[in-house]
Amino acid sequence: MTVAASTPIALRALVDPDVADERVLLGTQSDAELTDQLLGVVLHPPRWISRALVVTGFGSLFLFLALAYTITTGVGVWGNNIPVAWAFAITNFVWWIGIGHAGTFISAFLLLLEQKWRTSINRFAEAMTLFAIVQAGLFPVLHMGRCWFFYWLVPYPSTMQVWPQFRSSLTWDVAAVSTYFSVSLMFWYLGLVPDLAVMRDRAPERWRRRLYGLFALGWSGSSREWSRYRIAYGLLGGFACPLVISVHSIVSMDFAIAQLPGWHSLIFPPYFVAGAIYSGFAMVLTLMLPARRIYRLENVITKNHLDNMGKMLLLTGCIVFYAYLCEEFIAWYGGDEFEMYTNLVARPTGPYAMAFWTVIFCNCIAPQVLWWKKIRTTPATLWTVTIFVQIGMWLERYMLIVSSESRDFLPSSWRLYRPSAVDLTLLLGTMSFFLFLFLLFLRCVPFIPISEIKETKRLLREEVAHA
Amino acid sequence: MREGTLFEFESPEQLLSAVVALRALGFARLEAYTPYPVPEVDAKLGIPRTRIPIAVFVAAMVGCAVAFAIEWGTNAYDYPLDVGGRPVSSLPADIPIMFETTVLFGSLAAFLLVFVRAGLPRLHRPIFEVDGFESASIDRFWIGIEQSAPIEDAVRTAMTDLGARTVRTLGSRP
Numbered sequence: 001m002t003v004a005a006s007t008p009i010a011l012r013a014l015v016d017p018d019v020a021d022e023r024v025l026l027g028t029q030s031d032a033e034l035t036d037q038l039l040g041v042v043l044h045p046p047r048w049i050s051r052a053l054v055v056t057g058f059g060s061l062f063l064f065l066a067l068a069y070t071i072t073t074g075v076g077v078w079g080n081n082i083p084v085a086w087a088f089a090i091t092n093f094v095w096w097i098g099i100g101h102a103g104t105f106i107s108a109f110l111l112l113l114e115q116k117w118r119t120s121i122n123r124f125a126e127a128m129t130l131f132a133i134v135q136a137g138l139f140p141v142l143h144m145g146r147c148w149f150f151y152w153l154v155p156y157p158s159t160m161q162v163w164p165q166f167r168s169s170l171t172w173d174v175a176a177v178s179t180y181f182s183v184s185l186m187f188w189y190l191g192l193v194p195d196l197a198v199m200r201d202r203a204p205e206r207w208r209r210r211l212y213g214l215f216a217l218g219w220s221g222s223s224r225e226w227s228r229y230r231i232a233y234g235l236l237g238g239f240a241c242p243l244v245i246s247v248h249s250i251v252s253m254d255f256a257i258a259q260l261p262g263w264h265s266l267i268f269p270p271y272f273v274a275g276a277i278y279s280g281f282a283m284v285l286t287l288m289l290p291a292r293r294i295y296r297l298e299n300v301i302t303k304n305h306l307d308n309m310g311k312m313l314l315l316t317g318c319i320v321f322y323a324y325l326c327e328e329f330i331a332w333y334g335g336d337e338f339e340m341y342t343n344l345v346a347r348p349t350g351p352y353a354m355a356f357w358t359v360i361f362c363n364c365i366a367p368q369v370l371w372w373k374k375i376r377t378t379p380a381t382l383w384t385v386t387i388f389v390q391i392g393m394w395l396e397r398y399m400l401i402v403s404s405e406s407r408d409f410l411p412s413s414w415r416l417y418r419p420s421a422v423d424l425t426l427l428l429g430t431m432s433f434f435l436f437l438f439l440l441f442l443r444c445v446p447f448i449p450i451s452e453i454k455e456t457k458r459l460l461r462e463e464v465a466h467a
Numbered sequence: 468m469r470e471g472t473l474f475e476f477e478s479p480e481q482l483l484s485a486v487v488a489l490r491a492l493g494f495a496r497l498e499a500y501t502p503y504p505v506p507e508v509d510a511k512l513g514i515p516r517t518r519i520p521i522a523v524f525v526a527a528m529v530g531c532a533v534a535f536a537i538e539w540g541t542n543a544y545d546y547p548l549d550v551g552g553r554p555v556s557s558l559p560a561d562i563p564i565m566f567e568t569t570v571l572f573g574s575l576a577a578f579l580l581v582f583v584r585a586g587l588p589r590l591h592r593p594i595f596e597v598d599g600f601e602s603a604s605i606d607r608f609w610i611g612i613e614q615s616a617p618i619e620d621a622v623r624t625a626m627t628d629l630g631a632r633t634v635r636t637l638g639s640r641p
Contacts, residue, residue: 031502031606155537163541167550172563175534179567186578194604198502201601217588220595221603222468225585226504228517232577235523239570239577246570250563454606455503458479 056436063429084417089143096136102280103129108240126188135430169253261338262404271323278316282389310376317367362392470638471613474631481630482608496613500603530572
């Protein structure tokens with residue numbers, strides 16, 4: 001089966017394995033050469049990386065300063081007010097946790113669907129997930145006010161004789177986010193162990209062989225180990241698939257269960273999940289495209305990868321667009337005057353109209369250029385689209401939270417919201433800290449799965465032989 | 468593998484034919500070491516399918532039960548709280564956390580069992596002493612015959628004919 005290169009039918013290749021499997025690996029390197037190329041990212045790091053680590057590390061200092069200020073003084077230093085009590089903290093939480101979704105989505109769903117193009121990017125995406133959840137977790141804990149009592153969320157027999165209220169979606173959040181982090185970490189580490197063993201066996205320096213040997217846990221690559229590994233990795237993938245869906249569904253229930261106009265909507269779980277995968281894929285591309293160029297990884301992250309990722313971005317973007325339309329339609333069709341006011345008047349024309357229209361442009365209009373293959377496979381244009389999506393998805397959560405809270409039922413309780421300098425520092429600080437952790441990962445860990453690439457190479461070679 | 472003889476091959480295909488040949492010669496305690504999974508070799512080596520899935524299923528069910536026990540025990544039994552007349556024990560509200568712990572316990576079991584069943588983590592394994600064995604994680608495919616007696620020359624020749632590049636012995640045999 002062949003699909004014309006210029007066919008703008010993006011969805012076709014998603015269901016057409018012949019096209020999806022095309023050109024996921026280029027070149028005629030031997031296994032040893034491929035191993036050395038992929039280890040090279042750690043053994044011969046580019047010179048800029050230490051400078052970049054210093055810069056992002058310095059940026060992260062501001063995060064810690066803002067954290068210290070918030071914790072010692074209280075959340076009054078934020079711009080939050082009543083009725084806008086969620087504001088930046090929850091916006092950032094939802095944004096970061098949404099970004100985290102692509103990692104596990106790529107790893108788990110594409111693993112179970114046996115998509116070979118997953119191999120080159122899965123570890124990258126999983127690491128991004130982990131670091132995004134770290135940033136996300138910060139905000140609800142801070143938002144509690146007295147964050148040193150965070151352990152009250154855990155059901156333990158205390159002298160106060162009270163328990164968490166499990167009929168509240170906020171306790172579901174705790175279970176969902178902590179499980180998501182733990183499972184993502186295990187999934188990532190299990191995939192990493194064979195490559196840590198490669199590092200142990202191939203690193204020139206003794207200290208490095210010792211260090212990576214420690215983390216490789218004594219992996220020898222015996223058939224018995226591999227056979228358990230394969231089964232367990234598949235099981236983790238199977239667990240992770242519904243988990244991805246559940247996490248953002250549960251996050252969305254924090255909103256949907258509330259009575260507030262603009263939140264009280266059944267569409268939220270699927271709408272949030274699509275949005276999460278959308279922003280996550282955008283973040284993977286935002287990080288991957290520069291790394292691909294700098295580390296000269298065009299042979300393992302081919303144009304085919306960019307094409308597929310671009311299609312996923314387009315697909316999820318269209319789902320998000322559809323969800324917006326549904327939201328507006330149901331607000332009108334439902335006939336509830338508060339819902340109608342929030343969705344049809346306050347958001348498009350109210351004080352946060354700017355955010356609303358930017359969201360529409362960034363999330364719905366901008367990604368439509370991805371219908372053209374040329375744009376999907378040109379790194380610069382694809383990267384630009386991902387930046388629009390990042391901005392759009394952050395503003396979407398901001399708009400959703402702030403516009404609903406600032407104008408609820410009674411006009412007498414309406415109040416506008418403006419973020420404070422501490423709010424902005426926290427947001428920019430987490431971005432910096434995220435990049436810092438990510439650069440550290442690029443510096444220390446072979447970020448393209450070496451053994452999986454070699455396995456894929458063998459499978460592709462066999463396919464060619466059969467054909 | 469503690470003692471025995473190891474052969475190094477260049478491709479998974481050579482490895483497979485060597486395993487078949489060794490099994491035909493009557494060697495039962497064989498182990499292959501490969502840089503990536505070669506699923507075909509499992510059957511040829513006679514490795515039974517792992518029972519990890521069963522353990523994972525049990526762990527997942529335990530996780531589910533633990534979550535329900537905590538939710539019911541705290542909110543319905545120990546400290547029932549009337550919130551707007553809603554039932555104190557309500558399964559729909561309990562399901563999200565039950566699902567999450569099911570996943571958590573199952574994943575933990577899968578993750579840990581991969582290592583525990585292989586006797587890992589371990590700081591040192593005798594096989595790492597073998598000269599050149601590092602290549603097993605790069606691009607070479609090793610077969611180990613686990614036996615304390617030396618290997619006959621006929622077997623060595625057979626392996627060399629099948630493409631074995633090097634032969635190494637492991638263990639404190641004189």
